[in-house]
Amino acid sequence: MSTLLCWRRIDRYRAAVGVQNADMFLLTQGESTLKEVISLFPYEVEPGNATASLRQNSDEVSLRLQTLLQSRVYEAGLSVQSFRLKEITYAPVIAQAMLKRQQASAVIAARHTIVSGAVEIATSAVSQLSERGIVLTQQDTTKLVSNLLTVICAESDVQPTMPLG
Numbered sequence: 001m002s003t004l005l006c007w008r009r010i011d012r013y014r015a016a017v018g019v020q021n022a023d024m025f026l027l028t029q030g031e032s033t034l035k036e037v038i039s040l041f042p043y044e045v046e047p048g049n050a051t052a053s054l055r056q057n058s059d060e061v062s063l064r065l066q067t068l069l070q071s072r073v074y075e076a077g078l079s080v081q082s083f084r085l086k087e088i089t090y091a092p093v094i095a096q097a098m099l100k101r102q103q104a105s106a107v108i109a110a111r112h113t114i115v116s117g118a119v120e121i122a123t124s125a126v127s128q129l130s131e132r133g134i135v136l137t138q139q140d141t142t143k144l145v146s147n148l149l150t151v152i153c154a155e156s157d158v159q160p161t162m163p164l165g
Helices: 011-016 020-036 057-078 090-130 138-153
Strands: 002-009 078-087
Touching: 002 011, 002 057, 011 057, 011 078, 011 138, 020 078, 057 078
Parallel strands: none
Antiparallel strands: 002 078
């Protein structure tokens, strides 16, 4: 992970007396703060979820980073102007798992859209047939809806079959 940290010395006396090395103190506290705050937020959340995430809520994450780091370095006579995430790098295993999760969510959303559309089409087909005076038995309606849903929702091309008996 890389960050962008803007700070300044506001009290030279505290910077010299409060800690041994103010620059090193800031670096150490910055790393500690970063790890702590990053662990509080998931990388991303599902749409509609009110939980803040690293990906969608950078301002909130930055404010949390800045506030916590400021509370830790005040004794060293330092003022944190901003503390922002610049880049988040994950281990390959974690990145691969995150990608699989993202792909699974996309597949589920696509399937949901397809099934909703298929139900709408099947319902519309039955209604239109009824409006045109074509009366279907319950068994015929069930068969029509089943066939339409199978054709529309299928992952591969459908092979038509004809009953022989």
